Each structure stands twice: as C-alpha cells, then as structure tokens.
Amino acid sequence: MNVSRGFTGRARVHHPGLPPGQYDAGDDWPVLSAEVTPELAPADWTFRIDGLVEQPRTWTWEEAHTLPASAYEGAIHCVTSWSKFGVRFGGVSLDAFLDVVRPHGSATHAVAYSHTGYTTNLPLADLAGGRAWIAWEYDGEPLPSEHGGPARLLVPHLYFWKSAKWIAGLRLLDHDEPGFWEQNGYHARGNPWEEQRYAGD
Amino acid sequence: MTETSTHPAFTPPTRFAVPGRIVVNNRTAGMWQTATLTEIRRETPRASTFRFKVPKWAGHLPGQHLMLRLTAEDGYAAQRHYSIASAPDDSGHIELTLDHVEGGEVSGWFHSVAEPGDEVEVRGPLSGFFAWPGDRPALLIGAGSGVVPLMSMVRHHRARGLPVPLRMLVSARSPEELIYARELGAETTPVFTRSAPEGVPVARMAAAHVAPLLAEQPPGGWEAYVCGSNAFAEHASRLLVAGGQPVDRIRIERFG
Numbered sequence: 002m003n004v005s006r007g008f009t010g011r012a013r014v015h016h017p018g019l020p021p022g023q024y025d026a027g028d029d030w031p032v033l034s035a036e037v038t039p040e041l042a043p044a045d046w047t048f049r050i051d052g053l054v055e056q057p058r059t060w061t062w063e064e065a066h067t068l069p070a071s072a073y074e075g076a077i078h079c080v081t082s083w084s085k086f087g088v089r090f091g092g093v094s095l096d097a098f099l100d101v102v103r104p105h106g107s108a109t110h111a112v113a114y115s116h117t118g119y120t121t122n123l124p125l126a127d128l129a130g131g132r133a134w135i136a137w138e139y140d141g142e143p144l145p146s147e148h149g150g151p152a153r154l155l156v157p158h159l160y161f162w163k164s165a166k167w168i169a170g171l172r173l174l175d176h177d178e179p180g181f182w183e184q185n186g187y188h189a190r191g192n193p194w195e196e197q198r199y200a201g202d
Numbered sequence: 203m204t205e206t207s208t209h210p211a212f213t214p215p216t217r218f219a220v221p222g223r224i225v226v227n228n229r230t231a232g233m234w235q236t237a238t239l240t241e242i243r244r245e246t247p248r249a250s251t252f253r254f255k256v257p258k259w260a261g262h263l264p265g266q267h268l269m270l271r272l273t274a275e276d277g278y279a280a281q282r283h284y285s286i287a288s289a290p291d292d293s294g295h296i297e298l299t300l301d302h303v304e305g306g307e308v309s310g311w312f313h314s315v316a317e318p319g320d321e322v323e324v325r326g327p328l329s330g331f332f333a334w335p336g337d338r339p340a341l342l343i344g345a346g347s348g349v350v351p352l353m354s355m356v357r358h359h360r361a362r363g364l365p366v367p368l369r370m371l372v373s374a375r376s377p378e379e380l381i382y383a384r385e386l387g388a389e390t391t392p393v394f395t396r397s398a399p400e401g402v403p404v405a406r407m408a409a410a411h412v413a414p415l416l417a418e419q420p421p422g423g424w425e426a427y428v429c430g431s432n433a434f435a436e437h438a439s440r441l442l443v444a445g446g447q448p449v450d451r452i453r454i455e456r457f458g
Contacts, residue, residue, distance in 0.1 A: 003236060005272040005322050007315040010280050011307045022281055032432040033456050035331050037439045037449050052212075081283050114214035147436060172212050185330050186231050198269075199328070201232035 018076055019084055020193035026083035032147045033081065035181075036117050039167055043151045046116070048135060050098055052173035053108035058101055059170075062151065065135065068093040073134055073157060078193040080160040090155050091138030095128050098135065108173040112180060113154050116167040121180035122189065123156065123163055125173065132158055135168060160191035160198070231328050234271065235259075239320045240295065245381045249347060251287060251299045252312060256324060259296055262286055263333040264354035265427065265455075268326030270298070272308055282308045285350045285429070285455070286327065289357035296324075299381060301347045332455045334427060336364045341415055341424035341447075343438045345373035345407070348430030349381050351455060355427070356389060367420045373407045373434070407434075409441055416445045423448070429455040 011024075019025060043062040051057035071094040078084045104125065111128055114120045127133065134155040137144050144150035149166025156163045162182050183189055188197040196202055237254035244250050262268075264286075271281040288297035302313040334340055334355045342352040349372045359368045369389055374380035375396040386392065393411055398404045405411075416424070426447055428438045435456045442452055 002277060003273055003321060003323055004275055005311070006320050008272045008274050008280075008311050010272070010274050010278045013276075013278060022279065024280065031457070032435075035454055037443060037452050037454065038436060082281055112212045112214075114216075116216060118214050118216035120212075120214055147432065169214070169216070172214075174212065178212055181331075182329075186328060199231050199325075 018086060020078055021196050022198075023078055023082055023084040023193065026085050029083070030085055030148070031079065031081070031083060033079065033162075034119075034147070034166060036119065038147050039117050041116055041146070041151060041167055043137075046151045046167075047170075048098070048152065048168060049170035050102045050173065051170070052111070053105040053175060054173055055103035055105070056101065058098075060098070065093060065098075065152075068097040071097070071134060073136070073155060075157060077157050077161050077164075080162060080187065080191065080198050084193075088157075089140050090134060090136040090144075091141070092134045092136035092152065092155065094131060095133040095135060095154075096131060099129055104173055107175045110174050110177045111171045112174065112178055113163075113165040113171050114169050115165050116169045119165055119167075119181050121163050121165050122178055122183055123159070124177070124190065127156060127159060127163075127190075128171070132156065158192075160188075160193055162187065163191050231326060234323045234325045237270075237296070237322050237324045239316055239318050239322070241318060242316065245299060246379050248379065249299055249301050249381050250313065251297050252316065253288075253295055253297045254322070254324070255295055257294050259294060260327070261292075262290055262296070262327035263330075263335055264289060264358040265332040265334045265351045266327035266329060267332075267351070267455075268296075268298075268324045268328060270308070271323040271325075272311055273323070280308050283328070286354055287350045289354055289361050291361070299347065299350045299353075332427065332429075332453055334358075334425070336362060337366065338425040339367040339420040339422060340369075341426045342368070342370040343372075343407075343412075343426065343428045343442070344370070345430035345434040345438070346375075346379075347381060348372075348428075348434065348455070348457070349374075351429055352427060353382050353385070356386075359389075360387075369415055371407065371411055371415065373430075407438060407441065409445060412438075412441045412445045416442070416447055423451060426452045427455070428452060430457065432456045 049059040073090045076086045136155040137152040154165045154168040237256045241253040267285045273279045284298045287299045303309040344352045373393045
C-alpha cells in the first residue's frame, strides 16, 4: 500500500451501495459525452433491434410508448469515479423489446449504437432479465438531451458509458465487438463491483 | 478485445462523429506507478501546477489524461481523472494543473498538504479520443481549467515547431484567473467574463469570437477541441456548429 503523506480523505461513511473506488456525487450529475449533443426530436427518434433475431423491428417514439411502462430507481456509477444514488428513470424494460424480436439462441452479445454513431458492446445477458431499459424520463420529466434524451439505453448495473445516450439500436451478435470507449482502452464489460474500468482490470 | 478477421465488424448506420485518434496502450494504462512530487507552481489564486517525477512514464500525447490515486493510512483511497498539462517529452516528468475545488478531498490535499517529495500513484496515459498527435490544424476552445489539456497541445506545438496551424480561444473570469497567462502567445485570444484589462471588453464567449477563426479555415479544416464545464462545452460546441464547423470535427472533454 502506497500511502500519500497526510492524506486522510473524506469521512468514512459505510455505504454498502458504493462500489470500490467510487464516491457519492450527491446532487451532481456530470455530463461526459465526447460529441456534440444532437438536436433530436422525439418524432425523429427510432429504436431498432436486428442481427441475430427472428423478427428485426424498428420502433418509432409512439410505437415504443405502447409497450408496458417500467421504471428504475436506484444508483448509477460512472467510470470517472462518481456514483449517483436515488435516481428515477422511466421508460420500457428492454425485455419488452427483446420479446418482440426474439433473439436467436446463438446471440451472445450486442452492440448498442446511438443516433450520433456512438457504440458500446454488452453481453446479451446484461440486457435481459429486467436489468436494462430504454429510458425517456428522469425524475418524472422528459430526459434532457445532454443526458441522452429523447431516449437512452439504461444498464445501471454496469459503468454508465454502457448506457448509450440517444439510443438508436441494438445489433445482436454471436461474438463480442468492442465499441467506442472499449476501443479506446476501456473494459469490455465494465462491472463496477469488480472495478472493470480499463482493459486488463 | 481480440476481434479477429473472421467477423466483419458491425458498423452503425451513422458513422461515429469523432472516432478515436490513437490506439491506447492497454498495458501502460492498466499499471499503477508511483509519482513523486518535485515542484509546485502557483498559477492563479485557485490553481497550481504540480510537477511529478514518474520514472516509468510511457509517454503521452497532448490532450490525454491519467488517473491519480491518493491512499490514506487506513487503506482508504480516492482517485480522480486529471488532464495532463505538460507536453510530451523525455524528461521522466509530467505536470498537472489542479483547481482547488471547494471541499475536494483530492484537490484539497494537493493545495493544503502536498509538498515536494510526497508520493502519489498514477496510471495512464488514458483515452485516445481527445488526443492531438500534432497532425491536423487545431482550434482549441477552453474555459477555466479547461485550458489544461489544450495547453499541452500549445506547448507541444511550440516545442516541436509544428507546421500545422494552431489557435486557442480561452475564457477566464479575469486576467488574474487566466491560467498560464504569462505563457500565452499570439496563438491565443483570451475572453474575460467578469473583469478585463483596460480596453478589453468584458464578454461571454460568443459567435463574434469564433467567427474570425472559422473564417480562416486552413487546408484540411480545423479539428476543434473543446474543454470545460458541461455548460461551457454545450455553449461552445453550439457556437462552433452554428458557425459552420462540421459536427464530426468537434471533440469535447467535459469535467465531471
């Protein structure tokens, strides 16, 4: 252990919800997208799932809103070390979309992509089973564009770069393909509880 | 990350606006190493530069950042991402310029406790997205300590005598709060938002500041690098887009 002389750090609050190396950002919600925030109206937003599925499908804003509403309340964790607690997102469980397209048994991974062309890769298992959403509300209000509105992917059990803003679609694959940050040195899965920040962690 | 040629890589319908500039060395990015503080220089009332000896530093490109970790006696550790301020060189040293953040446990230690000889840990350099290899004409726009990674580019440009054009537009509250003020040269236009020297207007960064730079497009066009708070980054990137800068030639590093 390499102690830095005289460093005490903030008060030790036992916080079972805080993954290793993270701190509670409180009310802050930093924005860290690398591209210009797009001007994307709900009417121009679409969401598509294709690749290794029985029935590829594109949803419009209106069509997506006919699926059963689902909410996430809990924490989100950013790889830059902040975590945010008590967030409330509203949208639709990704399971509702996957049930329509019916993934092939051979599908193991997905590349999520944005209307800006941003990409991130995820194991399909992380997108199913009630752990992922297409979210368009935050705290009961429309999701702000700088936070990915009109709609973003939400996979709160992984570092937040996996929760692609301005989500445009998922391509289901039988192998893993690194997305934007993953090609820039970030971890393929990004589990905050195992501190999978960078490739090799 | 062992993609092989047996699978053609998936390409989304929209090509990502701003692909990474360089390939990051995952081995050096993954290794924590000791950095020894050798010098502290006051830049402004709120910001100081901290110089470190990092004997095994793998080298970086201007615009890259690192992760820095402080560990307490009881094992508690705090880590933060910081942009690298120094230009790449082979001195075995790197520099960071840190704002004293109100209540910040890491920046607070640096500004209140740290002395030459103290040791911290770093891993990096990280991320190739905001890196500038010195190849394309660079239009740099920053505010506050957002000037830090941009200064690494300015210093690199000077140190190597690079032929590509480079211009910087930097916003600060006042001349006293303009980081690196003594080092800035003809390449830089400062914008002061609260108080300015005599004869210089007090202004928020506006289209009028950006327009003259966008009007003098160098061959191949500007690659724009924007760094600052999210509010500033949103504002500056909108000015660039409105001024005709292609959206796929704007790279943004936001604090957070």
